[in-house]
Amino acid sequence: MTKHLIILNPNAASGTAAKRIDQIKDLLRDRDVLFDMELTNGPLQAVSIAKDGCAAGYSSIIAAGGDGTVNEVLNGIMLSGAVGNDLPAFGIISIGRGNDFAHVAGVPQDIAMACDVLERGTPVPMDIGRIMVDSSARSDDSSSQTTIRSGAAANELQFPTHFPNGRYFINGVGIGFDAMVNIEATKITWAQGFLSYFIGAMKTMFFYYDPVSLDIEYNGKRETKQMIQISVMNGRRMGGAFYMTPDAVADDGLFDLCIGHAPKRREMLGIILRFMNGTQGVSPHVMFDRTQHLSVKSADGKLVVQADGEIMCTEGRQVEIECLHRAIQVIRADTE
Structure with missing residues (x-):
């Protein structure tokens, strides 16, 4: 059974991301998406949360924030020690300032549509650096x-x-x-x-x-x-x-x-x-x-x-x- 870990940075977009927390929870529940949510409260905390999420066996780890949050969650996944098919899928909800990788990854800026992607989307392999x-x-x-x-x-x-x-x-x-x-x-x-x-x-x-x-x-x-x-x-x-x-x-x-x-x-x-x-x-x-x-x-x-x-x-x-x-x-x- 698919269960997501949402790692949300409430300080993204100069703090306006915090206003999206309840909206995201409601949208995911409306879609019967199973998830847990954890909020970050400082730099690099998303790295640790993502590593722990990998160890806990979540099927996907979702970065809710801007490009900085995306980067931290990516690093947490890659530093978890999991490899290949044992790595959880990586998802994005764009609530930051630039949201640049979401653009090329085909993740909509609209939050409801991004939640649709988590519900019905497909994990596809992508390069990283x-x-x-x-x-x-x-x-x-x-x-x-x-x-x-x-x-x-x-x-x-x-x-x-x-x-x-x-x-x-x-x-x-x-x-x-x-x-x-x-x-x-x-x-x-x-x-x-x-x-x-x-x-x-x-x-x-x-x-x-x-x-x-x-x-x-x-x-x-x-x-x-x-x-x-x-x-x-x-x-x-x-x-x-x-x-x-x-x-x-x-x-x-x-x-x-x-x-x-x-x-x-x-x-x-x-x-x-x-x-x-x-x-x-x-x-x-x-x-x-x-x-x-x-x-x-x-x-x-x-x-x-x-x-x-x-x-x-x-x-x-x-x-x-x-x-x-x-x-x-x-x-x-x-x-x-």
Whole structure:
């Protein structure tokens, strides 16, 4: 018998997700869906709840929140120790700000329709990614943290030991400009969704535009040049409306890459607007590619990196990113 564990983040979408709790419960009960619900009350708690849910034998684990909640629940499932067919299915109820992976996974934004998917949807295999940040990561036995140092002058970044072998992601990784946009967007509490990310993009363009020299290696080739961003995508969209890789397929075993070189600042606004309909490839400063594995290095420790909207580092030296082909079953609408 199918029973779902709903992990709901009441703080998603600046706290408005809490208003959806009773609605979601009522919709699922109306559909005779068996479920338990647990609420998170702090960062990374969804990871622990999801791991425990796997051990308890739930047939599916559902992330109710935004992309950050989706990421935490994904990591909890993948870190549970279960493998293959023993992994529970992964579902999404979108009540966050960006909800980007739900878009490519075919999960409706409408809450009632998302509950219909949980009732009648089909688990399908999808790719995920795993990211390692900096080869200098070390465990600090005096605390429950893994400290990543990015050079003598850089800030120390504290990553919980939930992720000793890297962090999983399902939508995408942003290096450089779009990671800075994410940081700026999260500071905006009075706007949601696309608007907060658009304002974040404008702030980043005017105040933090800083192409850096990056060494990028993939598909047996390597180049070093000034770049403003590298998007490594399993999905297609970030920030609620920016189509980083409009042709990405989430089960083909490959990441889609969108690499931005170093346009002049006056050219940036036009390029940003083109991301909204996925036509940025017409710019000579933007290129697309595909790969299963990617390495990016910054000799001066200036990597700003986010995965599924979660900041991985702000002064990193190296990231390694790999695609794990069809590693998880995602519940999506039955198209038959």
